[in-house]
Amino acid sequence: MGKTVEFIFDFASPNGYMAHCVLPDIARRTGAEIKITPCLLGGLFKLTGNQAPMTAFGDIKGKLAYEGLETRRFIAKHGLSQYRHNPHFPINTLLIMRGLIAARRMGVEGPYTRAVFAGMWERGLKMDDPAVVAQALTDAGLDARALLEATQDPEVKAELIANTEAAAARGAFGIPTFFVGDEIFFGKERLGQVEEELAS
Numbered sequence: 001m002g003k004t005v006e007f008i009f010d011f012a013s014p015n016g017y018m019a020h021c022v023l024p025d026i027a028r029r030t031g032a033e034i035k036i037t038p039c040l041l042g043g044l045f046k047l048t049g050n051q052a053p054m055t056a057f058g059d060i061k062g063k064l065a066y067e068g069l070e071t072r073r074f075i076a077k078h079g080l081s082q083y084r085h086n087p088h089f090p091i092n093t094l095l096i097m098r099g100l101i102a103a104r105r106m107g108v109e110g111p112y113t114r115a116v117f118a119g120m121w122e123r124g125l126k127m128d129d130p131a132v133v134a135q136a137l138t139d140a141g142l143d144a145r146a147l148l149e150a151t152q153d154p155e156v157k158a159e160l161i162a163n164t165e166a167a168a169a170r171g172a173f174g175i176p177t178f179f180v181g182d183e184i185f186f187g188k189e190r191l192g193q194v195e196e197e198l199a200s
Contacts, residue, residue: 002031003198008167008177010041011100012093014071014085017121019176019188020113022078026191030198036109038100039164041093041175047168074188082122091120092128095151099133101159102150108142115140 007023009016027034075083096116103112119125119136126132130148137144150156167177171184178185180197 002033003180004033004035005194005198006035006037006179008039008172008175008179009036010039010044010093010175011096011116011120011127012041012091013175014083014089014121015188016176017083017117018071018074018078018080019178019191020117021080022188022191026195026198030195032198036113037163037167038097038104038160039167039172039175040097040160043161043164044168044172044174047165048173070189082118084122084124086120086124086127088124088126088128091126094128095130095148096120096127096133098151098156098160099137099147101156102147102153103142105156106143106147106150108147111140111142112137112147115142 005023005027007019009020011017023034026032074080099116100109100112103109115136116127116133118140119127119133123136125136127136134144134148137147170179172186174186176186176188178190178194180194183197185191185194185197
């Protein structure tokens with residue numbers, strides 16, 4: 001039986017988008033299964049005392065410029081030509097992350113994830129505006145009304161909180177985080193190590 005890579009995930013992270021684009025090829029090469037665990041990045045930050053890179057590294061000479069260079073290299077290496085920085089960044093993803101939990105329960109996780117990622121990191125939409133989210137989901141042929149109503153379900157809300165707390169308890173502090181068994185890997189730059197672990 002093949003191994004599983006668990007992907008701790010929030011739409012808020014551009015690096016999460018890039019990892020999501022690259023991970024399927026790794027899974028195909030290694031015969032691994034991808035398990036997406038929706039977590040709230042803001043919740044992880046609060047639980048672990050972490051900060052967004054713009055805040056954490058803003059005063060370090062050259063650090064953010066290097067982060068940008070590394071991102072451009074990653075995009076070029078993996079042909080992620082559809083990626084666009086979202087002009088509304090940072091975006092509060094509470095609604096769309098609850099929506100992902102709801103979409104999974106409704107059996108439309110794949111189409112929902114593609115639609116929201118396209119809105120966030122390809123189309124540059126303001127994906128914390130419920131009307132904008134509804135239109136993006138409708139454009140993708142999804143039942144936007146049912147999905148958005150389900151984001152208010154107490155069980156959906158509780159599952160997202162529980163996922164976030166469990167991820168922090170296991171050692172996650174940001175997005176993207178990957179687990180192969182009990183081995184933790186953080187950041188899109190560790191995907192090579194993830195692949196090595198899956199192939200071992």
